[in-house]
Amino acid sequence: MTGAWRSVLPHLGHELPPDLSPPTATGPVTAQVPLELIRHSTSRREWWPVPEAVAEQYRRYRPTPLWRATRFEAEIGARVPIYVKYEGGNVSGSHKLNTALAQAHYYRAAGVRELVTGTGAGQWGTALAAACAAFGLSCVVFMVGGSLRDKPYRGSLMRLLGAEVHASPSPLTAIGTAAAGGRGGNSLALAIGEAVQYARQAPERAFCIGSGETYSILHQSVIGLEAIEQLAALGAGVDAVVGCVGAGSNFGGLALPFFAAHRAGELGAAPLLLAAESSATPKLTQGVYAYDHTDATGSGPMEAMYTIGAGYSISASHSAGLRFHGAAKLLSAMRHHGQIDAAAVGQRSAMLAAHAFARSELVVPAPESGHALAAAADVATGRDAGHRAAQGVLVCVSGHGLLDMTAYEQLRAGAVEDSTADAEALHAAVTGLTRVGTTMEVSR
Incomplete structure (x- = not known):
C-alpha cells in the first residue's frame, strides 16, 4: 500500500477556474471545510503523506486486488487484455x-x-x-x-x-x-x-x-498509485484507463496518477483516460462547461464544471451514484483542455456488462461500475471506434453490487430500460449559465 497521496495539480499545465459566489449571496460564501482539506485542493505540492491514523484504517483493506479478467475477455470477445482494479472489498463496499x-x-x-x-x-x-x-x-x-x-x-x-x-x-x-x-x-x-x-x-x-x-480525488489517488505498481509487478502495460463518473472521485483516483506519472516521465506514451458516465446524466458528453450550483440550495460557491444544469430533472435509474448533474471541477477542467475523454453508457448496456462480469469473474459489480465495464468492453473489443487500445485496458470496479439485487432481478426479468437525457430539457436547464469557454478536441 502506498503511504502517500499524489496530486495531479502540479502537472496540469493550467489553473483551475476560481469559484464564484452565487447570485443570491449577500456576503462572502464560507464553507465548513478543515484547512488541511483546503490545502489538498489548492496547493501545488505533489506528494501528501497519509496520516498514520488513516493509514492504520487503510491497512485493513488495502492494497486492493488487481487481476487480469481473462474469462470476462473471452465472454465479450476482447482483442486486448483487460485488467480489473477492485475496490469493493471493504465494509462500505466501494x-x-x-x-x-x-x-x-x-x-x-x-x-x-x-x-x-x-x-x-x-x-x-x-x-x-x-x-x-x-x-x-x-x-x-x-x-x-x-x-x-x-x-x-x-x-x-x-x-x-x-x-x-x-x-x-x-x-x-x-x-x-x-x-x-x-x-x-x-x-x-x-x-x-x-x-x-x-x-x-x-x-x-x-x-x-x-x-x-479536489481533495476527495486526491485521497482516491491510492487506487491509481497501487494499480501502477501492481501492473509493473505483473509486467503488464495498458494504454486505456476506464472508470465510471458520477462527480468523479473513482475515475479521478484511478486515472489521474497515470496522467501525473506520464507528465513526470515515469510512463511512456500517454494512455487514453476514459470517463464512463450514464446516458441519463451526460454532463461530460452533452453538457456545457459553465458555472453552476453544486446542490439544490444554490447557496454554496458556484463551480466551473461540465453540467446538464442543477435544475435538470433526472430520471430514476439503478445507478444512483452516477445521478449527479455536474462533473468535478478538476475533471471538467481536464476535459476542457483535452486531457481526458468521456463516453455515455445506457443503463441496460451497463447492467448487461455487469451481469457478464459476475458470471465470468464471479464478482458482482455495482450498477455504477457496470458503466465502466461496458465502456471498457467497447474499447477492448473495438466496438468503440473513437476509443481504441492496442496494449491493454485497465478498468476500476469501484464497488460491489451485493445490495443491488433489485436491479439484477429486473434485468433478468427484462425490465431494465435505457433512460436518455431529453435534449430540449437539457437546453432549458443550462440556459442562463455563465459559460467558461468552448470545449476543445481531446488530444493524447
Whole structure:
C-alpha cells in the first residue's frame, strides 16, 4: 500500500477556474471545510503523506486486488487484455471509504463532532458512516429517496454502523419540505442540499461530501498509485484507463496518477483516460462547461464544471451514484483542455456488462461500475471506434453490487430500460449559465 497521496495539480499545465459566489449571496460564501482539506485542493505540492491514523484504517483493506479478467475477455470477445482494479472489498463496499476515512480524520481534528452528508446509491453514505464510527463521530445521512426504497439494506447497513438515515426529500429541512410530492426522490442534488441545510442548524455539525471535491480525488489517488505498481509487478502495460463518473472521485483516483506519472516521465506514451458516465446524466458528453450550483440550495460557491444544469430533472435509474448533474471541477477542467475523454453508457448496456462480469469473474459489480465495464468492453473489443487500445485496458470496479439485487432481478426479468437525457430539457436547464469557454478536441 502506498503511504502517500499524489496530486495531479502540479502537472496540469493550467489553473483551475476560481469559484464564484452565487447570485443570491449577500456576503462572502464560507464553507465548513478543515484547512488541511483546503490545502489538498489548492496547493501545488505533489506528494501528501497519509496520516498514520488513516493509514492504520487503510491497512485493513488495502492494497486492493488487481487481476487480469481473462474469462470476462473471452465472454465479450476482447482483442486486448483487460485488467480489473477492485475496490469493493471493504465494509462500505466501494472506493468511497478512501476519502471518508481521511475526511473524518481531518474534521475531528478541526473540532467537528457530527458529519452530515447526502448520498445517491448509498455507497458514500455507508463509507462516511463507517469512517465516523472509526473516528468517534456522529453521522447523519440524507439518501435519495427512490434509491433508498430500491436498496433498503443500504439504510440498514448505515444504521448498523451508527448513522441516522433519512430519505430525501425529508421533512427535516425547508428544501426537503418544499420538494415533497415532486420528483425530488430521484435527485442527488436535493439530498446534498438537505444535508447542507441540516448541517447549518447546529454549530457542532459540518457538511461533508465525498466525490467532486479536489481533495476527495486526491485521497482516491491510492487506487491509481497501487494499480501502477501492481501492473509493473505483473509486467503488464495498458494504454486505456476506464472508470465510471458520477462527480468523479473513482475515475479521478484511478486515472489521474497515470496522467501525473506520464507528465513526470515515469510512463511512456500517454494512455487514453476514459470517463464512463450514464446516458441519463451526460454532463461530460452533452453538457456545457459553465458555472453552476453544486446542490439544490444554490447557496454554496458556484463551480466551473461540465453540467446538464442543477435544475435538470433526472430520471430514476439503478445507478444512483452516477445521478449527479455536474462533473468535478478538476475533471471538467481536464476535459476542457483535452486531457481526458468521456463516453455515455445506457443503463441496460451497463447492467448487461455487469451481469457478464459476475458470471465470468464471479464478482458482482455495482450498477455504477457496470458503466465502466461496458465502456471498457467497447474499447477492448473495438466496438468503440473513437476509443481504441492496442496494449491493454485497465478498468476500476469501484464497488460491489451485493445490495443491488433489485436491479439484477429486473434485468433478468427484462425490465431494465435505457433512460436518455431529453435534449430540449437539457437546453432549458443550462440556459442562463455563465459559460467558461468552448470545449476543445481531446488530444493524447
